[in-house]
Amino acid sequence: MKRVGQLAFVVSVVALLGGCPEETNPNPNPNEDLVAPPAGEGVQIGTGEQPVPAGKEVQNCFFFKVSELLKQAGLDESKPFNLHRVQAFQNDGSHHMNIFRVKTLTSEAEGGMNPEKSPYLSADAAPDAKGGPCFKSTNWADWPLIANTQIDGTLDWEFPEGVANKLNPDEWIMLQSHFVNATTKQTPDGSGQVLVNFWHMPEEEIVHEMGTVFATKQSIRVCQGNPEPQFFGGCQIGSADPVTVVGANGHFHSRGKGFEMYTWDGIATEPDADGKFYASTDWQEPEMARGESLATIPANGGVFYTCDFQWSEPPAPLSCADLNAFDAEKYMTEEADQDCCYTFGPQVDRNEHCNIFVYYYPKSDDVVCE
Amino acid sequence: MVRSCVLLALIASASACGDSGTGGGGAGGSPPAACEFPFIGDETAPPEIEIFAYGADGADYPISDGTVLDIIEPPQGGRVIFVGARARNLPGCGLLLTGALRDPTSQQVRFDTRTVNLKPDSEGWGSVELGNLSVYANIPVCSNKWSDQDIFGGDFSLEVKLKDKQGGEVEKIVNVTTACTAVSQAETPPEATLAGCFCICKAGYVTGESCEGGRGAGGAGGGS
Numbered sequence: 349m350k351r352v353g354q355l356a357f358v359v360s361v362v363a364l365l366g367g368c369p370e371e372t373n374p375n376p377n378p379n380e381d382l383v384a385p386p387a388g389e390g391v392q393i394g395t396g397e398q399p400v401p402a403g404k405e406v407q408n409c410f411f412f413k414v415s416e417l418l419k420q421a422g423l424d425e426s427k428p429f430n431l432h433r434v435q436a437f438q439n440d441g442s443h444h445m446n447i448f449r450v451k452t453l454t455s456e457a458e459g460g461m462n463p464e465k466s467p468y469l470s471a472d473a474a475p476d477a478k479g480g481p482c483f484k485s486t487n488w489a490d491w492p493l494i495a496n497t498q499i500d501g502t503l504d505w506e507f508p509e510g511v512a513n514k515l516n517p518d519e520w521i522m523l524q525s526h527f528v529n530a531t532t533k534q535t536p537d538g539s540g541q542v543l544v545n546f547w548h549m550p551e552e553e554i555v556h557e558m559g560t561v562f563a564t565k566q567s568i569r570v571c572q573g574n575p576e577p578q579f580f581g582g583c584q585i586g587s588a589d590p591v592t593v594v595g596a597n598g599h600f601h602s603r604g605k606g607f608e609m610y611t612w613d614g615i616a617t618e619p620d621a622d623g624k625f626y627a628s629t630d631w632q633e634p635e636m637a638r639g640e641s642l643a644t645i646p647a648n649g650g651v652f653y654t655c656d657f658q659w660s661e662p663p664a665p666l667s668c669a670d671l672n673a674f675d676a677e678k679y680m681t682e683e684a685d686q687d688c689c690y691t692f693g694p695q696v697d698r699n700e701h702c703n704i705f706v707y708y709y710p711k712s713d714d715v716v717c718e
Numbered sequence: 719m720v721r722s723c724v725l726l727a728l729i730a731s732a733s734a735c736g737d738s739g740t741g742g743g744g745a746g747g748s749p750p751a752a753c754e755f756p757f758i759g760d761e762t763a764p765p766e767i768e769i770f771a772y773g774a775d776g777a778d779y780p781i782s783d784g785t786v787l788d789i790i791e792p793p794q795g796g797r798v799i800f801v802g803a804r805a806r807n808l809p810g811c812g813l814l815l816t817g818a819l820r821d822p823t824s825q826q827v828r829f830d831t832r833t834v835n836l837k838p839d840s841e842g843w844g845s846v847e848l849g850n851l852s853v854y855a856n857i858p859v860c861s862n863k864w865s866d867q868d869i870f871g872g873d874f875s876l877e878v879k880l881k882d883k884q885g886g887e888v889e890k891i892v893n894v895t896t897a898c899t900a901v902s903q904a905e906t907p908p909e910a911t912l913a914g915c916f917c918i919c920k921a922g923y924v925t926g927e928s929c930e931g932g933r934g935a936g937g938a939g940g941g942s
Binding site: 486489490564566567568569572573574575576577578579580581582584586614615616617648659679685689713714715716 | 752753792793794795812814816818825826827828829830831832833834835847849850852853856861863864877879925926
């Protein structure tokens with residue numbers, strides 16, 4: 349396993365865990381194992397070592413200003429960063445790493461995050477714990493995806509020739525890191541670290557802008573009395589021309605048994621077997637499908653996705669009573685309807701997800717998911 | 719608004735049912751067994767289906783041609799209509815319920831599919847658990863990036879299908895219209911909920927458009 353020991357940063361993280369979020373070095377932990385891009389070609393960002401004690405789930409949010417990243421990369425701070433290649437490293441115990449471009453900000457009074465006060469460190473362990481603002485999905489409900497990985501180790505993905513995701517200098521981006529050291533997943537070293545290299549493409553080489561789709565089916569319930577549920581959903585990409593899918597991965601937790609994606613014409617209500625371009629049965633290390641062309645989505649079509657689950661007993665120390673209590677508090681589910689259900693949410697042991705990540709080109713500004 | 723009578727038979731029969739298959743997992747007690755509902759009706763007869771909608775007043779209403787369906791804001795934002803089903807001559811466990819609202823001109827559709835159980839009633843039918851919206855089709859109709867007409871007040875085709883694991887299925891298709899309501903499960907104030915509905919459900923809504931008094935298009939995802 350790759351290790352980085354930078355005591356000063358660890359001390360600063362530990363200090364931050366004990367208090368309120370405050371400003372931090374936006375590039376705290378350059379790493380010799382994942383070599384940073386040379387000046388003028390890209391930039392490395394990271395989380396530093398994040399303590400993940402036994403029994404805890406830790407989800408932290410780190411914000412970066414694109415103009416600062418351009419500066420660190422030795423690039424023109426007044427022009428976009430044209431992301432063409434992503435390298436991402438996570439040590440064992442990672443659940444996911446997502447990078448979003450910041451859009452609508454929920455006010456701090458309503459529990460939102462302020463990029464200027466990054467990082468937001470949210471540790472959650474006890475059954476009644478709620479986590480902090482970095483666990484609150486409504487805080488990034490409309491933030492477009494930039495990159496994600498769910499694997500331990502290193503992802504290295506260079507987009508197809510001429511394809512880049514343009515990040516404007518005045519934008520903020522957020523790196524969200526989730527590590528689990530609980531029952532269904534463990535972080536052996538009690539510490540989680542993420543490093544990401546963003547590689548830049550010169551403007552004149554761009555042929556297509558990359559677009560992304562991030563969907564969360566929030567009405568899912570995986571219940572004891574309905575133990576093998578399936579859920580289908582769709583995302584429409586408003587484009588007068590077909591678009592090409594170049595990357596895809598699905599995301600669920602340990603009750604997830606099968607995740608599939610298909611091209612969709614916006615008309616069918618059943619998946620088209622001939623259009624299947626993604627399948628995963630591994631919740632911990634789901635496949636990150638990548639390619640020059642995984643699929644071609646028809647004009648004004650989209651992605652049809654399916655999630656299959658198998659209910660199981662809550663992992664200790666959780667019980668059905670804990671799940672029911674969460675269901676009652678979060679979703680106001682009446683006692684008669686409580687059924688030891690895993691409901692939508694970020695915490696691996698007590699919640700479930702049915703989320704899709706899709707990368708395509710050319711970009712459309714008009715994407716709607718169900 | 720067209721309103722038919724409440725499904726008295728449904729409610730009465732449901733309240734008379736036992737709890738043998740689902741629900742009732744009380745905190746701290748023994749959780750209920752997995753679904754054990756029997757086949758409902760006659761295995762040699764063709765499946766039959768009746769459909770109903772969850773209204774803004776919290777009651778269920780049967781759906782037939784001309785019914786007005788209430789548009790409600792769910793917890794994640796956006797807008798949905800909730801459609802349930804009762805049926806017979808089908809298994810009681812593990813059916814796929816699909817609810818879809820289709821624009822009759824463009825044929826574009828918005829749909830939701832989920833696995834449900836049908837609780838037997840005293841009339842030989844089985845129904846999704848009334849009032850439990852997690853077993854209704856949660857059809858996401860807004861934001862409106864899919865229809866050339868306003869979603870509220872527009873003319874649509876509602877398609878509701880039940881499909882069992884053995885391949886048996888039954889479908890009902892009716893012509894309906896829809897209406898914005900001030901009902902929000904996202905704790906949005908009523909005036910803002912209604913204004914937001916008229917904004918994000920209108921024809922020509924543009925993603926990211928500011929909706930006076932209303933929340934945006936919802937948090938179920940999106941992209942660029």
